[in-house]
Amino acid sequence: MYDNSMKIEFISKSQNESFARVSVAAFVSQLDPTLDELTDVKTAVSEAVTNSIIHGYENKEGxxxxxxxxxxxxxxxIVEDNGIGIENIDMAMQPLYTSKPELERSGMGFTVMETFMDSLQVESEKNKGTRLIMKKVFNSLS
Incomplete structure (x- = not known):
């Protein structure tokens, strides 16, 4: 059982990326994180949501x-979409790999998530969507 939990869902518009980042940051604030810990989480959320919008839904509404x-x-x-899914997760998780080179993407989204969170698990099925499960232990003291 969890001590606390929350769920939000929103339309896959790039304007909502900052909403997602701030919402999760507000939720995490109850752990009295350091500024670095909070920035890590916000960055990981930003990357995950951006991936859903650009790659999962290919900038279409979902x-x-x-x-x-x-x-x-x-x-x-957990960040989840019902988009096109990831055909090859191992390849997608390689640094600098991007499925959208024409959009000048850096291909560092998963690398950033892995760096800033303690763990990252990617579940995906082609044409069904992607689910990212990230975990982070906060070392700051309340």
Whole structure:
């Protein structure tokens, strides 16, 4: 059982990326994170949501779902879409790989998420969507 949890969903518009980032940051604030910890989470959320919008839905309208849960000092964060899915997860997770080179994407989204969170799990099925499960333990003291 979790100590606390929240769920939000929103239309896959780039304007909603900042809403997602700030919403998760507000939820995480109950753990009294350091500024660095909070920035890590906000950056990971930003990358995950941007991936859903650009790659999952290919800038078409869909729904992005975020679920955040706290258990002790650990944040469990799930970002999910019902987009086109990822054909080859291993390839997609390689630094500098992008499926959209014409958009001048850096191909660093998953690398950034892995760097700033303690763990990243990617589940995806072609034409059904993608689910990212990220975890981070907060070392700051309340």
């Amino acid at each position: 729904i992005v779902k975020i679920e955040a849960s706290i258990k002790g000092r650990e944040l469990i964060l």
